[in-house]
Every structure is written in C-alpha cells, then in structure tokens.
Amino acid sequence: MKYYLLSFLAILYIGFIASCKADLTSMEDLSSEVKQEQATSSQKIGQGPREIKCTGTCEGYDLNEPSGPYWWIECHMTMFNNLYQCKCWYDVTESKCKIEVSGAQLTNNEKTELFAEFNSMAPIIHPYISSKYNSADYALTSVEVEEHNSSKTFAIKYKVLETGETGSILAKLPFDSNGNAGDPIVVDCINRCKLTDNKPANCYEAVDIKTENIECTCEGCSMVIVSDQ
Secondary structure, three states, rough: OOOHHHHHHHHHHHHHHHHHHHHHHHEEEEEEHHHHHHHHHHHHHHOEEEEEEEEOOEEEEOOOOOOOOOEEEEOEEEOOOOEEEOOOOOOEHHHHOOEEOOOOOOOOOHHHHHHHHHHOHHHHHHHHHHHHHOOOOOEEEEEEEOOOOOOEEEEEEEEEEOOOOOOEEEEEEEEOOOOOOOOOOEEEEEEEEEOOOOOOOOOOOEEOOOOOOOOEEEOOOOOEEEOOO
C-alpha cells in the first residue's frame, strides 16, 4: 500500500513539474511575441534618422574658358522651380548630381513620399532663409528626418554659399489619426546660449520625444516661429 501511495505521489509531482515547464515555455513564447511587437513598433517610430541629401558631382568649367580645363564641383540641394532639388552650379557638361533618401526598410515609393513631404514645406523654408541672409544663394547640406507617433520632424542644416555662413532650422509636419498632414511648424533658434565654463555656444533646435514639441537647447536662446510668407 505504501508503495502505491509513493508511486501515485511521484506521478503527481512529475505532472506538476511538466505543467510548470509548459507554463514557463508559454510565458517565454508570449514574452518573445511581445518583444517582437515592440521591436516592430520601434522600427517604425524610432528606427533612427532618415536622411535626405544630394550625392555625386558635376563636371563644370570656367565660363571664360568653355574649352577647358574641366573640374569637378559638388552638387547642392537648392531651390529650383519652387522645389528643393539637387542641382549643379555654373555651366555643366555632365551631371551625376542626384537626390538620395536613405533609411532602413524604406521602399522607393516611401522615399519619394518622404521627399515630397519635405518639399511641401519649401514655400515656408525658402523665403525665410533667403530673407534672413538677404540671399537665395544657399544650399541645404543636411536634412535628417525623425518619425514620431503623430508627426515627422526635419532637422535642416544649410550654408550660405556667398559668405560661408551656416545655420539650422527644424520643421515639424503633424499628422492626424487618419495619416493626413496638417499645417507645418518651422522653428529657428537664434542668438547664443549663456556662458558655460566661460565659453559661449550657439543654440540650436531639438525635439522633446515625449511631447513632440520643438525646443531651443539652452537659456539665452530666442525661438522664431516661421510662418508662410
């Protein structure tokens, strides 16, 4: 009788252990699925900046010496026909200057759409930079794009070609729950930060990830909200 009782208890114990292992495996599978879903979501929202830039070079020549010698110049993202495009300066015999939109897991259609979204803000960005420096002769040197829950932000750096001055602005394109774009917000942070370790620093634009609001980075900055001019 004692033998049968011990055998019965042993069977119950083995069954309990097997059940625990099954539950643990199930929990691990569920945890793995949750992590996979979180990873997929983070790839969409926080997969790192996407970049819009010009690549390639242009073969140009001195206007006073059209027969040569030839030399290579960098292509620039400039305003042309009311859109930002990659263009060559001066007279050009052969152009290898083109737009490049880089970003993980972006299809060609998504790249085209992203560049179109950026260009939808050109009527606000171009007049502001041109007015600020009294010159339309500038080039966008970098455009980094971040996707958030309800907006996309475009961190734009530029260079005034005549003077070599550089600057930055940040544009935000909000979207509603249906994915429709709203009115863009363009911000320029100007002036200088208060002294830190007796060293002045330029202020610049940043995005609060939680609120998706644009901020200026330090005390002493002034925020300019650019409107459609």
